[in-house]
Amino acid sequence: MNRRTFFKLSWGTVGLAALVSAIGVSLAAVVRFLMPSVFYEPPQAFKIGTPGDFAFGAPQFLVEEKIYVFHDRDKGFSVASAVCTHLGCTVAHFQSDEKFHCPCHGSVFAADGSVQHGPAPRALDWFEVTLARDGQLRVDKNKVVPPTYRLMV
Amino acid sequence: MNLLQEIWQSIVRRDSLSTDKGKSELVFLNVWLHIHPAKVKKENMKFRHSFYLGFITFFLFLILITTGIALMCYYRPYPPQAYQDMKDLQFVVFMGPFLRNMHRWAAHGMVVCVFLHMCRVFYTGSYKKPRQFNWVIGVFLLLLTLGLSFTGYLLPWDQLAYWAITVGTNIGSYAPLIGGQVRELLLGGHSVGEAALLRFYVLHVAVLPSLVILLTIVHFWRVRKDGGLSRPVWKLKPERETLVTIGAPAEAAPLTVKASTTKTYGLMEVVTGKPIFETVSAEEEEDTVFSFPYAFVREAVTLMATVTTIMVMSLFLNAPLEELANPAKTPNPAKAPWYFLGLQELVSHSALLGGVVAPALMVLALIAIPYIDRNPSRRPRDRKWVLWLFTIFVVANLVLIVIGTFFRGPGWALVPPWVHVVGGAE
Ligand code: HEM
Ligand code: FES
Numbered sequence: 262m263n264r265r266t267f268f269k270l271s272w273g274t275v276g277l278a279a280l281v282s283a284i285g286v287s288l289a290a291v292v293r294f295l296m297p298s299v300f301y302e303p304p305q306a307f308k309i310g311t312p313g314d315f316a317f318g319a320p321q322f323l324v325e326e327k328i329y330v331f332h333d334r335d336k337g338f339s340v341a342s343a344v345c346t347h348l349g350c351t352v353a354h355f356q357s358d359e360k361f362h363c364p365c366h367g368s369v370f371a372a373d374g375s376v377q378h379g380p381a382p383r384a385l386d387w388f389e390v391t392l393a394r395d396g397q398l399r400v401d402k403n404k405v406v407p408p409t410y411r412l413m414v
Numbered sequence: 415m416n417l418l419q420e421i422w423q424s425i426v427r428r429d430s431l432s433t434d435k436g437k438s439e440l441v442f443l444n445v446w447l448h449i450h451p452a453k454v455k456k457e458n459m460k461f462r463h464s465f466y467l468g469f470i471t472f473f474l475f476l477i478l479i480t481t482g483i484a485l486m487c488y489y490r491p492y493p494p495q496a497y498q499d500m501k502d503l504q505f506v507v508f509m510g511p512f513l514r515n516m517h518r519w520a521a522h523g524m525v526v527c528v529f530l531h532m533c534r535v536f537y538t539g540s541y542k543k544p545r546q547f548n549w550v551i552g553v554f555l556l557l558l559t560l561g562l563s564f565t566g567y568l569l570p571w572d573q574l575a576y577w578a579i580t581v582g583t584n585i586g587s588y589a590p591l592i593g594g595q596v597r598e599l600l601l602g603g604h605s606v607g608e609a610a611l612l613r614f615y616v617l618h619v620a621v622l623p624s625l626v627i628l629l630t631i632v633h634f635w636r637v638r639k640d641g642g643l644s645r646p647v648w649k650l651k652p653e654r655e656t657l658v659t660i661g662a663p664a665e666a667a668p669l670t671v672k673a674s675t676t677k678t679y680g681l682m683e684v685v686t687g688k689p690i691f692e693t694v695s696a697e698e699e700e701d702t703v704f705s706f707p708y709a710f711v712r713e714a715v716t717l718m719a720t721v722t723t724i725m726v727m728s729l730f731l732n733a734p735l736e737e738l739a740n741p742a743k744t745p746n747p748a749k750a751p752w753y754f755l756g757l758q759e760l761v762s763h764s765a766l767l768g769g770v771v772a773p774a775l776m777v778l779a780l781i782a783i784p785y786i787d788r789n790p791s792r793r794p795r796d797r798k799w800v801l802w803l804f805t806i807f808v809v810a811n812l813v814l815i816v817i818g819t820f821f822r823g824p825g826w827a828l829v830p831p832w833v834h835v836v837g838g839a840e
């Protein structure tokens with residue numbers, strides 16, 4: 262290899278490397294740009310009212326939050342996600358069989374949220390529910406708890 | 415009078431169309447027409463070869479652009495205004511329903527025609543050398559067409575839209591490793607909401623149409639460079655044996671082609687290294703006619719028939735608009751747009767296998783077809799196996815779509831369409 266080809270090759274390599282890295286960095290920047298830094302979405306942890314607001318027996322469905330709040334006379338509070346683990350449709354809780362039924366592809370979840378039927382890959386989530394200082398119930402969707410979790414008030 | 419003539423001449427700058435020179439100049443000197451050759455093979459234009467499906471698809475796309483721009487004048491891409499605007503278009507805007515219907519039916523039509531066009535290209539073996547890569551471009555156009563329909567589906571922001579997109583984007587999140595992030599990127603959030611509507615709008619009116627236009631240009635250019643449409647199967651001749659070598663430009667390999675007794679080879683053929691026509695003989699030369707009027711009239715009639723059909727449909731069939739999107743209440747059953755119901759049917763058995771693996775394999779297989787099928791013959795009797803395989807693929811798709819559309823009731827239970835379910839599960 263003579264001097265001339267050597268320089269040609271090195272400049273070529275440097276140029277190509279610069280081009281490739283510039284494209285790479287730009288692509289990464291575009292992806293990061295598209296990833297919102299702030300989500301203007303409902304908060305994941307929220308208060309739902311005082312224990313007295315929830316009657317015993319049939320669970321109460323909270324529309325905005327997409328959760329079912331169970332209040333059992335003996336065992337206390339528990340909160341289930343109403344979002345089907347298959348593809349995100351909202352499940353309906355039937356009082357008749359105490360199960361959750363998904364309208365989209367027919368998944369059925371037992372009273373403890375476990376999958377009984379259909380394509381759902383895993384059980385419904387249960388969320389942590391605690392008593393806040395002001396006496397309200399506070400649900401945190403970031404904290405998934407076992408279905409046996411209960412809050413006694 | 416002379417001035418008028420001069421003005422006309424300054425615009426068209428060609429001889430009278432009664433002369434062959436004028437007919438050629440019409441094509442050569444016009445930026446819009448010169449994607450055509452000056453002369454075309456009459457037999458290749460036969461309706462029963464291509465059914466003009468590529469053209470129909472393209473014309474439907476033109477309808478979509480014009481009606482889409484009109485709709486944009488009244489549509490605001492954020493909830494709940496988006497839904498209000500659809501209501502306005504439906505009940506207040508002059509000709510609003512008609513334009514909305516046209517846009518909707520042309521969109522459905524485009525999905526149908528692009529699929530049929532693909533089938534035609536397959537059955538006539540037109541993806542074979544030298545057209546392999548144009549088939550690949552076609553597959554991307556098919557995907558873009560589906561993408562346009564999918565993003566457009568959300569825009570009315572009604573129950574139908576909201577839940578179809580919720581289910582649809584959740585399918586994507588089953589893709590291993592990146593699925594979740596891709597969904598977040600697409601939605602600009604964790605669930606279908608304001609950010610998602612805006613992003614779908616941007617994709618629907620700017621990103622995807624631009625890509626379709628770019629790829630369509632390449633698609634057409636290549637059709638032209640490959641010598642126009644493929645020869646109709648019934649016109650194929652037995653392969654000739656002798657080869658001749660023509661021209662050997664410096665450093666390039668000489669061009670070897672099937673011998674022809676009558677043809678001389680032009681410069682562009684030496685440059686591209688392939689004959690412009692697949693096989694040319696004296697008999698075929700006779701089969702050639704000027705694009706004006708033969709090709710242009712056929713295209714114009716196809717355009718008019720396409721527009722008329724969509725207009726008539728739009729007079730009598732109304733695009734659906736359900737209640738305002740309600741994230742709390744899933745309609746039962748919640749169905750994706752019909753062309754995705756095959757997918758939804760698969761998904762109802764397994765989200766990962768049916769929603770990610772099967773469609774990904776299907777797309778890869780489609781792209782690979784021209785490179786897997788190495789049999790050079792385009793004659794149906796030489797391609798029995800592949801014809802059967804492709805037919806099974808088409809029928810399987812149709813069966814799944816029909817099941818998903820007509821045989822799935824509340825809770826995705828199998829219900830024949832003639833059984834009426836009273837008060838589905840609430
Ligand atoms: C937006 C979508 C599309 C448009 C507007 C379009 C348009 C066209 C047009 C106008 C032609 C000329 C012949 C004809 O009318 O059939 C053509 C030919 C062709 N198309 Fe498409 N097309 C599209 C999608 C596809 C798809 C999905 C495929 C296959 C996967 C495909 C593969 C081909 C091939 C290989 C040819 C050459 C056929 C031949 O030479 O006979 N195209 N296309
Ligand atoms: S979303 Fe619930 S079964 Fe598919």
